Amino acid sequence: MLPVVVLLGLFLVAPVLMALWVxxxxxxGNGSPFGGDVGFVGLENYRQILAGGGLAERDFGTxxxxxxxxxxxxVPLQTMIALLLAVLVTRRSLxxxxxxxxxxxxxxxxxxxxITVLWLFLFSTTGVVNKILGWFGLNGPxxxxxxxxxxHLLLGAVGVDRAPAALGExxxxxxxxxxxxxxxxxxxxxxxxxxxxxxxxxxxxxxIAALNNIGDEIEEAGLIDGANAWQRFRFVTLPMLRPTLxxxxxxxxxxxxxxxxxxYTGTQGGPAKTTLTPAYLSFQSAFxxxxxxxxxxxxxxxxxIIVVLTLVQRWVLSEDRGSRGERARxxxxxxxxxxxxxxxxxxxxxx
Amino acid sequence: xxxxxxxxxRARATGTYVTYAVLALLAVVYVMPFLIQVATSFKTEADxxxxxxxxxxxxxxxxxxxxxxxxxPLPTWFANSVIVTLVVTTGRxxxxxxxxxxxxxxxxxxxxxxxxxxxAIMAVPNVVLLIPKFLVINQLAIYDSYAGLIIPLLADASAxxxxxxxxxxxxxxxxxxxxxxxxxxxRIFWSxxxxxxxxxxxxxxxxxxxxxxNELNHFIVASQDPGLFTxxxxxxxxxxxxxxxxxxxxxxxxxxxxxxxxxxxxxxVFQKRIVNTTTGAVKx
Numbered sequence: 001m002l003p004v005v006v007l008l009g010l011f012l013v014a015p016v017l018m019a020l021w022v023x024x025x026x027x028x029g030n031g032s033p034f035g036g037d038v039g040f041v042g043l044e045n046y047r048q049i050l051a052g053g054g055l056a057e058r059d060f061g062t063x064x065x066x067x068x069x070x071x072x073x074x075v076p077l078q079t080m081i082a083l084l085l086a087v088l089v090t091r092r093s094l095x096x097x098x099x100x101x102x103x104x105x106x107x108x109x110x111x112x113x114x115i116t117v118l119w120l121f122l123f124s125t126t127g128v129v130n131k132i133l134g135w136f137g138l139n140g141p142x143x144x145x146x147x148x149x150x151x152h153l154l155l156g157a158v159g160v161d162r163a164p165a166a167l168g169e170x171x172x173x174x175x176x177x178x179x180x181x182x183x184x185x186x187x188x189x190x191x192x193x194x195x196x197x198x199x200x201x202x203x204x205x206x207x208i209a210a211l212n213n214i215g216d217e218i219e220e221a222g223l224i225d226g227a228n229a230w231q232r233f234r235f236v237t238l239p240m241l242r243p244t245l246x247x248x249x250x251x252x253x254x255x256x257x258x259x260x261x262x263x264y265t266g267t268q269g270g271p272a273k274t275t276l277t278p279a280y281l282s283f284q285s286a287f288x289x290x291x292x293x294x295x296x297x298x299x300x301x302x303x304x305i306i307v308v309l310t311l312v313q314r315w316v317l318s319e320d321r322g323s324r325g326e327r328a329r330x331x332x333x334x335x336x337x338x339x340x341x342x343x344x345x346x347x348x349x350x351x
Numbered sequence: 352x353x354x355x356x357x358x359x360x361r362a363r364a365t366g367t368y369v370t371y372a373v374l375a376l377l378a379v380v381y382v383m384p385f386l387i388q389v390a391t392s393f394k395t396e397a398d399x400x401x402x403x404x405x406x407x408x409x410x411x412x413x414x415x416x417x418x419x420x421x422x423x424p425l426p427t428w429f430a431n432s433v434i435v436t437l438v439v440t441t442g443r444x445x446x447x448x449x450x451x452x453x454x455x456x457x458x459x460x461x462x463x464x465x466x467x468x469x470x471a472i473m474a475v476p477n478v479v480l481l482i483p484k485f486l487v488i489n490q491l492a493i494y495d496s497y498a499g500l501i502i503p504l505l506a507d508a509s510a511x512x513x514x515x516x517x518x519x520x521x522x523x524x525x526x527x528x529x530x531x532x533x534x535x536x537x538r539i540f541w542s543x544x545x546x547x548x549x550x551x552x553x554x555x556x557x558x559x560x561x562x563x564x565n566e567l568n569h570f571i572v573a574s575q576d577p578g579l580f581t582x583x584x585x586x587x588x589x590x591x592x593x594x595x596x597x598x599x600x601x602x603x604x605x606x607x608x609x610x611x612x613x614x615x616x617x618x619x620v621f622q623k624r625i626v627n628t629t630t631g632a633v634k635x
Binding site for chain 1: 366367370373374377378381382384385387388391399400401403404468472475476477478479480481482483484485486487489490561564565567568571572582583586587589590591598600603604606607608610611614615618619622
């Protein structure tokens with residue numbers, strides 16, 4: 001036990017305290033952050049990113065916007081697809097079940113770097129996706145070079161191609177409301193699809209385990225009552241999946257706010273900063289631009305966002321979300337998944 | 352097919368066909384990208400751009416692999432990944448099983464607190480720790496060294512959690528028998544309990560292998576020396592064009608494929624176990 005406590009303490013608890021200090025200091029990466037020449041600046045770094053009025057605030061606002069659309073799209077999509085896959089592969093009479101499970105789960109074991117490289121190719125201008133779109137007479141975009149917001153494109157299609165005055169003049173965190181509603185850029189949408197591709201398999205396993213636990217008898221009870229397949233799923237199976245659904249949504253929410261590996265490998269935040277995420281911005285501010293105080297401040301704000309959202313979600317879904325036993329089981333399952341996500345960063349990201 | 356009693360057999364059969372059709376389509380979507388990756392890694396650059404979808408190169412060439420092995424640092428990256436993964440996996444099995452056993456069976460002061468800290472740590476998002484990790488590594492003067500790459504990864508809270516859960520499921524009577532025979536705590540752990548924990552140890556080995564082989568962000572903050580690049584870091588640089596002119600898709604996809612092979616191998620060998628791990632590790 002002692003080595004583990006020491007290691008975790010040394011590399012997890014102490015570091016967080018040190019970073020807290022850096023986030024309220026003016027350290028610029030020279031020498032030790034605990035040296036005599038490093039000054040205390042109070043909440044200045046936090047003010048710079050939240051209300052500084054400059055580039056730091058605009059970048060942070062942009063990264064939040066990008067990541068918000070990513071979360072809003074990825075979490076429901078990956079949950080629904082994972083559930084669909086699980087329901088399909090647990091059908092009693094299915095042949096080749098093992099093959100299908102393997103096929104759907106395989107993307108989850110590969111590294112985020114390898115998948116990103118593959119995605120850059122599939123979604124390149126002359127790539128596979130555009131080739132397939134071409135069969136249907138569609139001209140695919142230059143995915144990872146395209147900064148246009150998807151919602152702006154849709155609005156443009158119905159004739160709204162400029163900001164209404166009310167949206168164009170005011171804003172939040174240094175970007176106008178019009179830019180807040182841009183939607184994910186075309187480039188970010190490709191990352192959304194990638195996240196769904198790589199995490200749906202992991203969550204499928206959680207749903208399969210839950211479906212197996214429910215067992216056949218309850219399904220059969222519904223069958224005898226004359227319910228059709230959809231009614232059986234909607235009114236018998238789905239309510240019993242509540243604890244698992246809760247786990248999947250929580251893990252999804254936590255994972256999707258931590259987009260880093262894909263951005264580092266694929267786009268470095270471009271095109272036009274539309275794939276910039278808070279996690280990558282924190283890294284970039286500190287390690288590339290040597291703004292360590294701001295980088296650390298961004299990390300802590302991101303942490304606060306994740307904690308608050310998790311609590312809100314727990315509160316919203318908390319009504320009779322299962323017995324203690326079920327909750328303990330869900331916690332344990334979470335441990336297994338976290339272990340698997342540690343390296344990938346794809347969450348469910350990866351993580 | 353099935354002999355349904357309450358649903359009309361014909362509706363049943365139609366439902367089955369629809370299921371298979373949907374599953375087949377989805378399987379193509381999930382598998383095709385990897386087949387295309389393999390095929391493209393054997394194509395010329397022009398062929399990859401002209402026929403991205405074809406699964407057969409018009410003129411097969413192993414040029415990408417030759418370049419990677421003889422004219423790129425990929426062998427170094429591969430060696431570093433192997434070193435880090437082996438040490439980290441061994442370390443995690445040792446430390447995390449010991450910690451799990453202590454939490455499950457050895458009464459000591461502050462055990463409840465230690466467990467609470469463990470659970471709390473699992474909840475801290477990984478990317479929030481990038482700067483903190485760097486600060487400690489820097490402070491300990493192990494930046495740009497194997498020690499910096501390896502030591503922070505040696506303990507893993509979720510592996511401890513898995514081991515603890517397993518040890519708790521072993522009947523205490525087994526250990527009592529050994530204790531009566533005069534064995535000490537460590538001896539009981541090492542020669543009696545650990546051999547019984549093979550399924551959980553296998554789970555930890557598989558998960559640790561995958562996690563450390565695929566790890567990227569820790570290596571980014573722990574080193575900058577190109578001699579210490581692992582495959583993840585090296586291939587990520589390759590992807591952003593550090594080594595290449597032009598798109599070089601065959602080369603990049605070949606590199607990505609080479610780094611996928613070891614985890615794919617482990618996955619296919621231990622498939623059954625991995626696919627059942629999510630519940631298995633907890634209940635077994």
